[in-house]
Amino acid sequence: MGYAVVACWLLLAALVVATWARIAADRRWRGFVLVLTLGFSLVHQLVFATVTDAALVTFRYAQNIADGNGPVFNPGDRSEGYANFLWLVVVSLPKAAFGADIATSAVVLGVVSAFGCVLVSYFLVNRVTTLALPEGGERRPAVGVAAAVLTAGASGLAVYGPSGTETPLFVLLVLAVAYALVASRPVVAGVLVAAAVMTRPEGVVPAVVAGVWLVVAAARGRHTWWAPVGYGLGALVFLVPWTAWRATFYHHFLPNRALRPHGPDWSYLAGFSLAHLGFLAIGLAAVVTLAACRTHGRAAEARAALWLLFALVAGLTAFVAILDDDQGTSWRLLTPVPPLLAVAAVGTYGALTAANPSPRPRTVSRLVPVAAAALTGLAVLASLLSPDLLARVRDWRTHSAQLAEVGEWLGDYLPAGSVVSAASPGAIASRVGSQLLVIGAGAKRATVAVPDGDGYAQRQDCAAGPDSSPAATFRRIGTPFWITVYPRADEAGRLIDDLDRAPGFQYVSCP
Structure with missing residues (x-):
């Protein structure tokens, strides 16, 4: 191009x-x-x-509008996580009117x-x-x-x-x-x-x-x-x-x-x-x-x-x-x-x-x-x-695709109703569906936190997460990539076992 x-x-x-x-x-x-x-x-x-990830946030709000839940990111939680009301309404209308x-x-x-x-x-x-x-x-x-x-x-x-955002x-x-x-x-x-x-x-x-x-x-x-x-x-x-x-x-x-x-x-x-x-x-x-x-x-x-x-x-x-x-x-x-x-x-x-x-x-x-x-x-x-410009946008595209894959993994293997705290909530939520609640980074009530908004890492990262929570590291099978998540301490063992059942991700304990 x-x-x-x-x-x-x-x-x-x-x-x-x-x-x-x-x-x-x-x-x-x-x-x-x-x-x-x-x-x-x-x-x-x-x-x-x-x-962009910002557009994915808007899309989730728009989907909830079309589904009759109103302008919310998670059904039942009235939080205004957008700053583009008119654009949100505009992109919701074709879905609500014509599917x-x-x-x-x-x-x-x-x-x-x-x-x-x-x-x-x-x-x-x-x-x-x-x-x-x-x-x-x-x-x-x-x-x-x-x-x-x-x-x-x-x-x-x-x-x-073509970013899906309100900027143009x-x-x-x-x-x-x-x-x-x-x-x-x-x-x-x-x-x-x-x-x-x-x-x-x-x-x-x-x-x-x-x-x-x-x-x-x-x-x-x-x-x-x-x-x-x-x-x-x-x-x-x-x-x-x-x-x-x-x-x-x-x-x-x-x-x-x-x-x-x-x-x-x-x-x-x-x-x-x-x-x-x-x-x-x-x-x-x-x-x-x-x-x-x-x-x-x-x-x-x-x-x-x-x-x-x-x-x-x-x-x-x-x-x-x-x-x-x-x-x-x-x-x-x-x-x-x-x-x-x-x-x-x-x-x-x-x-x-x-x-x-x-x-x-x-x-x-x-x-x-x-x-x-x-x-x-x-x-x-x-x-x-x-x-x-172009180089950053390409990185941005790669990171969004990787985080969407992580979101699909979490959505498939975490218990329904779990709360995921993410630095890029739009990308994580884009494939989660409605079985999980996805919120912004730093939330204290999260079941699992994904504080890194840059997608997969090239090496295992065992650094402590938000509030000194222990890291759970997973290798993306078939690739050189890693992803680190931070499960809630009182349920860490059960949550790690649930996530380790995924055929594409393998849990590797930190040394």
Whole structure:
């Protein structure tokens, strides 16, 4: 698949550069290139194509919804172990209505959401560019194609498109909020920002940024004061009943997700910056250019829209760096940043050239497809070569498969009703069924603990487990792998005998 995505990029880049004038002049040709861009996006996503442990947690909640048990991980235990309510509901509906497979539905919906990000990037850039046009000015719809190509090349979006998680939907909602604001649809923006908040805790960032942007716009006379009021009402229409339901069902108002202030993780931010250097470079260039230019009239509206995009980038980055620990691979929580930078940078070029046409428009315009193609190529290379992207995802895929196998073993040989405490509860629970209760790591009432979330080990590990509990080590027969579990001390002998009955696992006592 690595060669396939490189070949798709080369084909798309050559086509966009060679036919840029035709893309600018012919609507049908733009549509054709956008379809090819979606194809490139699909191949880029298929390079990764791995369902994550976080998605498996959501799938178990969704299965319980479809089975009539409500949004619970274990029937009868009302604990909110998810932070993606809207995505949970969305992936539950096909199963509840048509009996569709939850994992397949989630993967398909994630890929479709990534496609939506590509298309909204196109329309958003064109909307910003149109705002800057003087009366009678010529529209420049081709610049939107450049933003779509860059968004399709964003590695984080490609990683999480087919992952089964809410990440691509969240990116789509953030871009859609920006589009609604730029299109002067504050009520729609309020509804969309409520959806973003219900999809990820980071949704509070676009909610605050959008509200502040509308208040400033109203104070400067770009909107009436009804705009921020309508925005707030649109958001509250969904947030109020959702909060009331959560208070009734889970008995708390705020999401069950701890956000604690901490110092920035500089190694995390440095790794992200290195892998997304092209996006950061064009974003920085756009910020400097935008700050240096003075605009008035319609161009000032476009300038305000661009600052909105940069404010979203800054807000999301600060939120993740200061308040949220990103436990996912490939900088999951920063996935919206590269598409936003792509839209903001291309939109800056489109708006400024629309407001101030170049005396050499053809020479200048050739830089756009060449730059977009080159930066997309760098993003593809980062996807394939960065140790934090494809290599990490492959490890992640292997570990999830191994833990799912461990979960099947535990489910088949532990007594019904046993409680399993796991560092990766989603993977462990994916093949357990309903005969066991699976909970997070560190629980004191567990029958068996599996504190290692990295799958099998290469050697026997006899280290004491949680609360100094003794280790029970098993060799995976026919492989060089080991797995260590920690049975409850008062039942250790019986539990080890039960697990040792499995033909694929052999108990080996610690020396």
